[in-house]
Structures are given as C-alpha cells and as structure tokens.
Amino acid sequence: MVAMGTGDTWDPVDRAVVAGDAWEVAPGLLHALLCVGNRVGRIVEVEAYGGSDDPASHAHRGRTDRNATMFGGPGLLYCYRSYGIHTCANVVTGSEGDGQAVLVRAVEPLGSEVELTAMRSERPAARRTVELANGPGKLCEALGITLDDDGTDLLDPHSRVTLRSDGMAPPHRVASGPRVGISRAVERPWRFWAPAIPYVSR
DNA sequence: CATGCGATCCGCT
DNA sequence: GCGGATCGCATGC
Numbered sequence: 302m303v304a305m306g307t308g309d310t311w312d313p314v315d316r317a318v319v320a321g322d323a324w325e326v327a328p329g330l331l332h333a334l335l336c337v338g339n340r341v342g343r344i345v346e347v348e349a350y351g352g353s354d355d356p357a358s359h360a361h362r363g364r365t366d367r368n369a370t371m372f373g374g375p376g377l378l379y380c381y382r383s384y385g386i387h388t389c390a391n392v393v394t395g396s397e398g399d400g401q402a403v404l405v406r407a408v409e410p411l412g413s414e415v416e417l418t419a420m421r422s423e424r425p426a427a428r429r430t431v432e433l434a435n436g437p438g439k440l441c442e443a444l445g446i447t448l449d450d451d452g453t454d455l456l457d458p459h460s461r462v463t464l465r466s467d468g469m470a471p472p473h474r475v476a477s478g479p480r481v482g483i484s485r486a487v488e489r490p491w492r493f494w495a496p497a498i499p500y501v502s503r
Numbered sequence: 504c505a506t507g508c509g510a511t512c513c514g515c516t
Numbered sequence: 517g518c519g520g521a522t523c524g525c526a527t528g529c
Binding site: 359362365366367368381382383384385386 | 510511512513514515
C-alpha cells in the first residue's frame with residue numbers, strides 16, 4: 302500500500318537538485334512527487350528539453366510570451382497548451398536564462414481515496430487508475446494543473462503546485478529512449494522512465 | 504487491436 | 517497556412 306497524506310506532508314526538493322542541465326536532472330526527478338493541494342502524483346516518466354541548442358525545445362528559437370517561464374530560473378512550473386487543447390507541465394531546470402525544462406509525462410496517482418475519486422471524476426474517460434495520469438495532458442487534467450499555474454515556484458511550500466520528495470530514491474535502473482512526438486533531435490535519448498511500472502504513458 | 508481524425512492554440516513560414 | 521512536447525472516439529480488421 303502506498304503512503305497516504307496531504308500534499309504538504311513532505312518538503313519540497315532542494316533547488317540545487319533542479320539547477321543542473323535538463324538531461325542530467327530529468328532521471329533524478331523520477332519518484333519525486335507532484336502535488337496540487339491534496340492530490341499527489343509520483344513521477345514515473347519525464348523528458349528533458351534543452352535550451353537554444355535543442356531543436357526540439359520550445360526555447361530553441363528564443364524567448365516568447367508563451368515560453369518566458371522556461372527562462373525564469375530553476376524550480377518554476379512551465380505550463381503550455383498542447384495541440385490547442387491539453388495542458389502540459391514542466392519543471393524548469395538549469396540557470397535563469399537557459400530555457401531548459403523537464404516535461405512530466407506520467408505520474409502514479411497517490412493520495413487519499415477522496416482525492417483519487419476526485420481525480421477520476423476529472424477524467425471520466427479513464428476506466429482504470431493506470432489510465433488516470435499516464436500522459437502529459439492526462440496528468441494535468443487529473444491533478445488540476447492549468448495554464449493559470451504557469452510560473453508557479455514549485456519549491457515554495459506554500460505554492461498551490463509543488464514538487465516534493467517523500468524520501469523514495471529514484472529507480473536504481475532508469476530506462477531511456479527517444480522523446481515522444483517530436484521530429485527533430487530524435488537521436489537524443491532524453492525520455493526517462495521507471496521500468497516495470499504500469500503507470501507510464503502509451 | 505491498429506489506424507485515422509477532429510479539436511482548436513501558438514509560433515514561425 | 518501549417519506543424520506540433522496530445523487525447524479520445526470512430527472505424528475496420
């Protein structure tokens with residue numbers, strides 16, 4: 302059985318953890334907790350996106366109104382609208398001005414039965430718990446992350462959306478492969494996931 | 504189970 | 517105008 306508790310049961314991760322390059326930070330975020338109030342998801346799949354040197358990154362062509370948060374400094378939450386419909390959530394990494402971020406692609410839903418019920422009601426299409434948050438748009442809908450949360454400091458314990466750790470270490474072995482849904486820089490194996498976990502995407 | 508497509512936003516061509 | 521860091525439904529095997 303998983304640990305139960307509210308989102309503020311645990312401390313936010315240290316900012317130094319997310320101050321490195323995205324491709325180095327990303328696997329270390331596996332098993333961390335993405336918390337929105339009492340809704341909690343354990344991160345089981347991520348993708349790293351670099352700054353101007355990464356053709357697949359939103360930051361590749363520099364700063365715009367949409368991606369400004371990517372340049373705002375490590376620990377911020379960068380939210381963007383995908384395909385006109387879905388919201389995706391990223392943890393900004395590196396140094397201020399870099400434009401690096403880690404996309405959260407899937408979480409294992411945790412929290413109390415009350416919160417799990419709330420998440421299921423957000424996603425009636427999910428027939429099983431495994432399908433609740435096994436995709437970047439799905440997890441935002443299940444947890445209640447919207448574009449209004451863009452720019453949130455995930456490491457401020459008082460923020461509505463936070464990045465925390467309950468002490469569980471990242472997986473001993475991390476699986477990696479090409480990022481999903483991109484056409485450039487496909488050769489970079491910057492998608493990372495916890496192997497043998499049923500909550501990953503696709 | 505595999506493939507196709509619509510929804511509909513943002514940034515670049 | 518078009519191509520995405522997507523998802524869910526419809527269709528057809």
